Amino acid sequence: MGRCYHLSKAVTDDQANEIIKELAERGDVKHAEISADGHYLHVDTLDGEFSVVMYSAVNICSRIANCELSFVKFDYTA
Numbered sequence: 001m002g003r004c005y006h007l008s009k010a011v012t013d014d015q016a017n018e019i020i021k022e023l024a025e026r027g028d029v030k031h032a033e034i035s036a037d038g039h040y041l042h043v044d045t046l047d048g049e050f051s052v053v054m055y056s057a058v059n060i061c062s063r064i065a066n067c068e069l070s071f072v073k074f075d076y077t078a
Contacts, residue, residue, distance in 0.1 A: 002044030002075035008068040010038035015065040022060045
């Protein structure tokens with residue numbers, strides 16, 4: 001079961017690709033995707049532990065797109 005996070009502002013396609021690339025490089029991320037409108041990040045981890053992954057995701061999103069993340073819901077489709 002993954003989680004869905006709202007991005008504080010829409011990210012561009014280039015920013016989304018870079019964010020996903022950096023998250024995918026982590027060994028503990030099973031799936032990461034940014035919605036087509038650039039407002040949501042869907043993440044699933046291999047072991048169900050999100051704290052370390054999301055700590056990185058917050059820093060990556062801040063650095064690349066100058067935006068913040070907030071939890072929206074559990075994502076049962078991830």
